[in-house]
Amino acid sequence: MITRHFFHISIFLLFLSPVGLALRGQAMKSPDDVIAKAGNVYISESEFLSRFELLPGFGRHRASQLEGAKAELLYSMIAEKLLAQEAGSRGLDADPAFRSAYQEVRRMLARDELYREEITQKVHVSEAQVSKGIARALRQILVSFICFKSREDAAFIRSQIKRSADFETLHIDSSIRVIRDTATVIWGDADPAIEESAYSMKGSEISGIIPAGGNYYILKIKEVQRNNAYASLQPNILHDRVKDRIRLHDEKIRMEEFVREALSDKVGYSLPRALRALAEVIGRMCGSENDTLISFTPEVSSRVAARCTSFLGDTMAVVHDSVWTTLDVLNRFSQKGFTLHCGKPAFLFHQINAEMEVQVRQELLSDEALRRGLDHVPDISKRLETWKQYYLSLIMKDLVKKSVSVNDAEMYGYLEAKGKLPRVPRVQIANSALLVWTR
Numbered sequence: 155m156i157t158r159h160f161f162h163i164s165i166f167l168l169f170l171s172p173v174g175l176a177l178r179g180q181a182m183k184s185p186d187d188v189i190a191k192a193g194n195v196y197i198s199e200s201e202f203l204s205r206f207e208l209l210p211g212f213g214r215h216r217a218s219q220l221e222g223a224k225a226e227l228l229y230s231m232i233a234e235k236l237l238a239q240e241a242g243s244r245g246l247d248a249d250p251a252f253r254s255a256y257q258e259v260r261r262m263l264a265r266d267e268l269y270r271e272e273i274t275q276k277v278h279v280s281e282a283q284v285s286k287g288i289a290r291a292l293r294q295i296l297v298s299f300i301c302f303k304s305r306e307d308a309a310f311i312r313s314q315i316k317r318s319a320d321f322e323t324l325h326i327d328s329s330i331r332v333i334r335d336t337a338t339v340i341w342g343d344a345d346p347a348i349e350e351s352a353y354s355m356k357g358s359e360i361s362g363i364i365p366a367g368g369n370y371y372i373l374k375i376k377e378v379q380r381n382n383a384y385a386s387l388q389p390n391i392l393h394d395r396v397k398d399r400i401r402l403h404d405e406k407i408r409m410e411e412f413v414r415e416a417l418s419d420k421v422g423y424s425l426p427r428a429l430r431a432l433a434e435v436i437g438r439m440c441g442s443e444n445d446t447l448i449s450f451t452p453e454v455s456s457r458v459a460a461r462c463t464s465f466l467g468d469t470m471a472v473v474h475d476s477v478w479t480t481l482d483v484l485n486r487f488s489q490k491g492f493t494l495h496c497g498k499p500a501f502l503f504h505q506i507n508a509e510m511e512v513q514v515r516q517e518l519l520s521d522e523a524l525r526r527g528l529d530h531v532p533d534i535s536k537r538l539e540t541w542k543q544y545y546l547s548l549i550m551k552d553l554v555k556k557s558v559s560v561n562d563a564e565m566y567g568y569l570e571a572k573g574k575l576p577r578v579p580r581v582q583i584a585n586s587a588l589l590v591w592t593r
Contacts, residue, residue: 190228192235202228237547246549247542258489259541263534264523265516271528272412277404279397287396290341291384295352296377298322301333301369308363308370318358321374336376341384342399348373413515422518424471424510426503428480432470433503435461440496448494450487459484471510473517486513 187199206227246252298321302308307330315321326332339352345366351373355361361373384392435458436448448454459466462480471478478486486492487509494505528534569575 190232192232193239195235195239197228197231197235202231205231234547235543237550238543241546241550241553244550246546246553249549252545252549255545256538256542260529260538261520261524263537264529265520267528267531267534268519268523268526269409272416273405273409277401277408279400279404283400284393284397287341287400288384288392290353291392291396291399292381293353294341294379294381295339295375296336296379297339297352298334298336298374298376300326300372301335302371303331303369305363305365305370307331308372312360312363312372315360315372318360318374321360321372338379340381342403346403413519416522417515417518420474420518420521422471422473422514424507424514425469426507428465428468428470429506429510430499430503431465431468432458432462432480432483433499433506436494436502436506437497437499440502444495444497446496448496450484450490450492452488455484455488471514473514474521483510 188196189199189202190197206224209223209227241247300308300311300321302311311324311326311330311332314324339349341349341353343349344352347364347366348371351361351364352375355373355375357375359375361371364371364373384395387395439458439461440446440448450458459481462484466481467479469477470480470483490513492509494502494509496502523529529538566575
């Protein structure tokens with residue numbers, strides 16, 4: 155079972171979109187749309203176009219720059235495939251750095267496929283939902299609200315509100331912790347529970363008790379206004395925008411349901427004591443700079459690790475039967491480029507804890523995806539092969555760089571051939587006698 159409660163994570167954290175198709179180390183039939191060959195590997199037009207679409211679009215409206223960019227990319231792809239084949243022939247696919255990077259991509263892509271199978275493909279938005287969403291999106295609702303920390307307090311006050319006028323005039327004892335205020339509820343932006351209640355109410359109706367964000371609310375509509383942001387859109391754009399918003403909302407709900415089901419018998423949790431110790435260290439590093447961000451680059455992670463020597467090997471999280479130490483977690487933060495806001499240790503603990511929940515949950519979902527064999531889905535296999543070639547080419551390129559050296563004579567000869575030798579000042583020594591400086 156999961157021994158700690160995990161909050162939902164953004165659905166986009168599961169998304170990764172490497173592209174292209176390439177096969178290494180084996181002969182293959184020439185694809186129908188082949189445009190190049192590198193060693194025993196063919197480059198298809200579809201692979202080339204998928205890679206080209208990822209390039210920055212600056213200057214593409216100029217034919218000369220467009221053709222140059224295409225040629226440059228094609229040469230780059232050919233070089234990448236040749237380097238990857240050479241790396242494979244040298245057995246560099248057994249290199250620990252390669253295996254680590256490749257396995258991480260494999261887990262990400264398998265998790266991406268799990269998301270498609272269990273979330274994307276199981277969410278369908280009907281035209282009736284879109285019509286209802288459009289009707290709501292064109293309006294924004296100004297509400298008065300009373301916010302309570304306690305459900306019991308909220309229930310007591312709600313029982314005292316008999317008429318619409320009571321909402322404004324009812325005196326609430328100072329012993330009850332409440333906040334009275336107004337807010338504008340905009341379709342698609344508000345808490346789902348508050349949004350549903352606000353758009354369902356009519357006239358001077360008073361809402362029931364609405365749990366949202368750990369608090370409890372009672373609402374009353376003050377005014378219904380036109381939402382210019384949506385009302386100014388063209389009908390087709392409005393339709394698509396609303397449909398996308400509904401799909402995003404429904405996918406989030408479906409994801410939460412799936413995660414509860416899929417991880418119900420899995421072990422995954424972090425240890426608050428270790429997280430608080432890490433938060434204390436980072437808090438001391440932040441000092442009084444509460445408005446700044448800390449990004450866990452390798453350098454920053456090393457600095458933090460140097461201050462955590464007393465608990466660097468302590469367990470910070472448990473996933474299945476594996477243990478993540480403080481050092482493991484700092485390395486994970488560095489690989490991801492995790493960023494947090496400086497602040498007091500309690501605030502830092504909240505951010506670190508939320509990130510750990512995300513990472514532990516992603517690990518469990520990746521394991522589930524691999525258990526289902528989703529890394530062998532044809533499209534995922536093709537993408538994995540692209541990443542495999544990319545990482546192998548990097549290792550081979552690094553090996554070539556380390557084996558090459560340039561001496562001064564070679565540099566001089568190259569500059570001379572290019573006509574780029576610097577002008578060397580000529581001097582004439584009037585007295586050829588050798589001067590020896592002595593003490």
